[in-house]
Amino acid sequence: MAVSWASVAAPEPLGGVSVAVTAAGAAAVAFSAQPPDEVPARLATAPPADAQRTALVARQVGEYLAGRRRVFDFPVDWSLTSGPQRTVLQALHRAVGYGRTVTYGELAAGSGVYDAVPTGERWAAAREVGQIMGSNPVALIVPCHRVVASDGLGGYGGGYGGVEVKRWLLTLEGVLAPTLDWSGPA
DNA sequence: TACTTCACATTTT
DNA sequence: AAAATGTGAAGTA
Known part of the structure; x- marks a missing residue:
């Protein structure tokens, strides 16, 4: 296969995280320690990342999940995104840092994609942003969990238990107060 | 404050 | 064709 997978062990609700890395950067993220059997066709033809970069990504993601890293230095491969989705995700990635959050509506406004939408229909933009987040291929790195x-x-995507992951991540970043069953990243 | 209703584009069943 | 979706705002009690 053409992509390298960086697998990272993760605490509690996540279990593990796998990141697909191409020469351009991190292209996809899966919430499982084991990389998926099939990858999007787009990735199968992408130029592979060298082992050096893959290791870098794995290390940084691991540090982040351990609460020891606040920013990712590696670039993102946006080839799996397109159109408005890419615009919104890039706006999010650029504007919302560690420990910050935005609402779906704010992100919609901030991305500039929905400027033409009348104020009275902001809900529509917000909902579409939600759809985009749910189909975000590079979760975690593009912080879709910081959109509330x-x-x-x-x-949060990933079905029923997805919200638990979201809570965990936001607690990790200090946005939410730890709950009684919060055991921390260690 | 808490609960209900409406607005409506895509995607999934 | 019908239902559900990572929402938001206004109206009601």
């Missing part, structure tokens, strides 16, 4: 609903947590 205007009144609370909002949802």
Whole structure:
């Protein structure tokens, strides 16, 4: 296969994280310690990353999950995204740092993609942003977990248990107060 | 404050 | 064709 997978062990609700790395950067993330059997066709033809970079990505992600890293130095391979999705995700990646959050509506406005949408229909933009987050191929690195609903947590992909992951990540970053069952990244 | 209803584009069943 | 979706804002009690 053409991509290198950086697998990282992770605490509690995650279990593990795998990152697909191409020569351009991190292209996809899966919430499992074992890389998926199949990869998007786009990645199968992408130029592979050298072992050096793959190791770098694995190390930084590991440090982040351990609470010892706040920013990722490696670039993101946006080839799996397109159109408005790419615009929104890039806006998020650029504007929302560690320990910060934005609401779906704010991200929609900040990305500039929905400027033409009348104020009275902001909900539509917010919902579409939600869709984009849910289909974000580079979760974690593009911090889709830092996007919350205007009144609370909002949802998270990965089905039912997904929200648990979101909570864990936000607690890790100090956005949420630790809950009673919070055991920390270690 | 808490709960209900509406707005509506895509995607999945 | 029908239902659900990572929302937001306004209206009701």
